[in-house]
Amino acid sequence: MLVRGKTLLNNFIFRIAVEILRNLDLLIFLQYTLYMTSIKRLYYYVMCVSAFSMSKNLDQKDAYNYLEKYKGIDFLDECYDAEHCLSIDNAVDDLTVICKNNGGSVS
Secondary structure, X not given: OHHHHHHHHXXXXXXXXXXXXXXXXXXXXXXXXXXXXXXHHHHHHHHHHHHHHHHOOOOHHHHHHHXXXXXXXXXXXXXXXXXXXXXXXXXXXXXXXXXXXXXXXXX
16 A cells, blocks of 8 residues: 555656646746847847938937937837838838927937
8 A cells, every 4th residue: 555655646746747847848938938029129129220310310329319218219119019010111200200299309
């Protein structure tokens, strides 16, 4: 009876260990997905700021500061799901309008 009880306990521990590893794999996958999503967003923001700076004849630091001050970066973050499907030129146009609506003067 003691051997059977030990076997049941070992099976139970094994099942728990397998479940923990499955959850760990899922956690690692979710962390990787979140990391890659963040990298993609960051890359998109850099592209938009760069395109905005070129279209408005600003250096990239000034363009970023302008977009930050007049809510352009917030707009990119809030509307990323829709905006990243559009062209960069369209994003620059949208950023121009958003910033102008929030007090910006660059056109």
